[in-house]
């Protein structure tokens with residue numbers, strides 16, 4: 247693990263958080279577990295995805311995107327709709343000297359219109375429920391590309407609903423793994439793009455989250 251680099255990223259996050267709210271975590275100890283270790287829980291799933299570009303959707307302070315970019319060396323795009331957060335991410339990328347990482351300031355749906363099917367793998371942590379993640383990720387993924395969802399608790403209804411939308415969205419569940427991280431549970435659920443959606447995606451910007459399928 248690139249311990250020094252990931253520690254330095256966390257220090258920059260905690261520093262930036264004094265002026266802009268980008269995380270609720272204030273200490274290095276807590277951050278090393280709940281941001282850094284947690285981000286790396288999905289590393290095997292990233293490594294199992296096809297080679298190619300990676301995007302972290304709703305990246306916030308760069309989790310899990312920056313640790314996964316550092317560990318995998320994949321060409322990485324950190325996506326967030328809040329311009330101020332993206333400026334902070336740009337500063338992190340420059341200070342950490344990560345030439346293979348870049349940012350997109352805008353909505354996931356707009357990125358999907360601009361760069362459809364360009365990504366081999368995408369991640370999302372603390373962004374939305376599974377069905378919404380599948381809808382947002384599908385048009386960004388190449389055929390065979392993977393959506394790696396970082397979830398805490400997923401109730402049966404959320405999981406069943408996501409599974410019921412697989413055919414409509416051309417996405418198929420490929421793995422589901424739970425890990426405990428101190429007192430916290432992390433569940434990594436992966437879907438693969440296996441076909442084309444039967445509806446036109448992306449829907450109008452905002453619809454996936456406002457009016458979920």
Ligand SMILES: C[S@@+](CC[C@H](N)C(=O)[O-])C[C@H]1O[C@@H](n2cnc3c(N)ncnc32)[C@H](O)[C@@H]1O
Pocket residue numbers: 303304305306307308309310325326327328331352353354355370371372373
């Ligand atoms: C709760 S934060 C999670 C941040 C980070 N992934 C983490 O786990 O620490 C969700 C982030 O997603 C961004 N976001 C929400 N919906 C989005 C969309 N449709 N397009 C782009 N960014 C979005 C928000 O601005 C916010 O920074």
